[in-house]
Amino acid sequence: MKRSYSRLHKKSPKKEAKPQPSSTHLRPVLERNITYIKDELGNSADLKIRRIQFNFIEPTDACLVFIESLIDTALLQELIDSLINHKQISPNKTDDTKRNIITDLIQKTITVGDVEEVIDFDTLISNLLSGQAVVLIENEQHAISVNVPGNEKRSVEEPQSTTVIKGPHDGFTETISTNISLVRQRIRSPKFRLESKNIGKVTKTKVMVAYIEGIVNDGVVKEVHRRLDAIDIDGIIESGYIEELIQDETFTPFPTIFSTERPDAVAGKLLEGRVAIFVDGTPFVMVVPSLIVEFFQASEDYYQRADVATLLRCLRFLCFFIALLAPSVYIAVLTFHQEMLPTPLLISIAAQRDGIPFPAFLEALIMEVAFEILREAGVRMPRAVGQAMSIVGALVLGQAAVQAGIVSNAMVIVVSITAIANFCLPAINLAASVRMIRFGIMSLAAVFGLPGIMFAIILLCIHLSSLRSFGVPYTTPAAPFILKDQKDVFFRVPIWAMITRPKLISQKNIKRTRHHKKGGS
Structure with a gap:
């Protein structure tokens, strides 16, 4: 169902205002401004106030306010030096210059970072908490905010969730x-x-x-x-x-x-x-x-030949259905439709299941839950041992379960192929969705057999067709079917043949290239 934003995001009741000046605008008294900032920030331990004096017609008192943990100390020192070394304006200037001290500092003195003029406490506090230093001046109702951020940043590294062999290896950071x-x-x-x-x-x-x-x-x-x-x-x-x-x-x-x-x-x-x-x-x-098809596409598809990209994409769709349906089909066939199996294979599976105390559904459920536990443990453990623990744990657990007569060899193979196919999906959030849905389809297969699996597939198709993403049908361009947009769905045509953009995504400037014949002629 669609989310009702008017109900979900109601404004919270206003809190009682704390004592403050009659206006949120800065005051002409320097000490009053400093006191207000200290009160607003609870006189925080990392709130620093550096008092300075510079020449502007006559000696002028000022102070620099900043959050020590958010600023770059080298840039801050450069800012302090530029303020202290501010040159006195010649006495023959008119008195109007006195009122332009803020403009003079911004235009002629401060050379560090982005600079803006601040007139109210709300903006001033917000700037302080964003890694900016604020210059307050005696007898001035305006302040100067200078951007000198210095928080630690992670360097650009290869993405952990989507790696490629051919293509760029840079990934986003937290900045x-x-x-x-x-x-x-x-x-x-x-x-x-x-x-x-x-x-x-x-x-x-x-x-x-x-x-x-x-x-x-x-x-x-x-x-x-x-x-x-x-x-x-x-x-x-x-x-x-x-x-x-x-x-x-x-x-x-x-x-x-x-x-x-x-x-x-x-x-x-x-x-x-x-x-x-x-x-x-x-x-x-x-x-x-x-769109749903985007979660089967990888960046590497566009960095290699179209035929190779098409093969890999078809492989991903196959892995999607294996990860979604393999345990369910195994349960349905063993429970209700044994006649579908060749006789030698049926006899082999029956021999393996001899002495297994659980039905096929419970057997598959035990193995799936065990693999989910191993996967989660591998993610949460330190990286140096997590991967090794997952592999060794799966081998040891599977072998021990077979020898103990809890599960059959065939079930271990089915669950292993299912887990491997799940890792072939390039989008981790789609892979997580498949893992959740798989348990529901397994339950239907255990009760109704193959008709239960078909019923689940029909429900999934209906659900997918009803979804929207910012007004665009989630199953586009399959439903609604758009022939021109099929060039990058189940297969990828060469780059020179991708003449138009997706129809329902961009309704203007549809063409992105002119048609090029093979060979670039």
Whole structure:
């Protein structure tokens, strides 16, 4: 069902205002401004106030306010030196210059970082908590905010969730400015647009909406802003918070928002007319609208020949159905449809199951749960031993279970192939969805056999057809069927044949290349 944003994101009742000046604007008395800032921040231990004096017609008292844990000390010292060494204006200047001390400092003195003029406490506090230093001056109701961020940043590394053999090996980090630069390096267009907003009443998390003007559907951009503006929450720690709050459907196992660590993948989606959502503090960038077929596509598909990419993509679709249906088909055939198996194979499986105390469904359930435990343990354990523990644990557990007569050899093979096929899916969130759905289909197969599996597939098709991602049908271009968009679904045509962008994603500037004959002529 569709999420009702008007009900989910109600404004919280206003708290009683604490004693403060009659206006949130800065006061002309330096000490009053300092006292107000200390009270607002609870006189925090890392709140530092550096008093200085510089010459402007006459000696002028000022102070530098900053959060020690958020700033770069080298840039801060450079800022202090520039203020202290400020040259006195010649006495023949008019008295009007006295009133332009802020402008003079911004234009002639401060050479560090981005500078802006601040007139109210709300903006001042927000800037302090964003890694900026604020210059307060006696007898001035304006302040100067200087950007000198110095928080620790992780270097650009290869993405952990989506690795490739051929293609770029750089991935997003937890710093939003770094992530945007990685995309800008790939899209050097003046039409590339970025729009910023802060979400979270407490965390004030920076969120950037990116798109390419002239290609994107303007209605999608407006809808993204509407859903982001409707969020009323204390804090945003990771992009998953926003993903749950803006997705079209709440109760579905399938991901309706595409998330990736790869800058090249985001750049490719933007060129198709999609909208990217960057969230500060996470290496994952969301892209909307998203389609089910995108979760079978890998960046590497576009860096090698079309025939190789088509083969690998077909292999992924096959692995999807193996991971989804293999245990269920095994349970259904052994429980209800033994006549479908060749006689020698049936006799071999029957001999293996001789002495097994559990029915096929319970046997498969035990093995699936055991593999899920091993997978989760491998993820949570230290990386140096996690992978080895998963492999050794699976071998030892499987062999011991067979020797103890709890499960059969055939069941171990089926569950192992299922687990391996699940890892072939390039999108980890789709792989997690398959793991959840698989247990439901196994239950239907144990009760109804193959008709139960067919019923589950029909339900899945109906559910997928009902999903939307920011107004776009989730199963596009299969349903609704769009012939021109089949060039990049189950197979990939050569790059020179991808003349148009997806029809329902971008309704303007459809053509992205002219038709090139083979050989480039």
